[in-house]
Amino acid sequence: MLSTLSKQLRTHPALIPLLVFLGGGTAMSLLYLARLALRNPDVCWDRKNNPEPWNKLGPTYQYKFYSVETDYSKLKKQGPDF
Known part of the structure; x- marks a missing residue:
């Protein structure tokens, strides 16, 4: 294969940029998928110790990768403690 x-x-050096961009796009998509699997508060890998980890997050926790309009540092808690 190699x-x-x-x-x-x-024989076709014009394929080099194509392979570079395909490899970079694949790597970025895999890194983003890993970030979603490990850092998203909705995903729970440990069901025995903490089955609901999203209840421990504060209102100022920025769980999105990039937020255009919301400033998470100025949010206040809206619900009761569980």
């Missing part, structure tokens, strides 16, 4: 790819790249 020998065929290297032969193709030697």
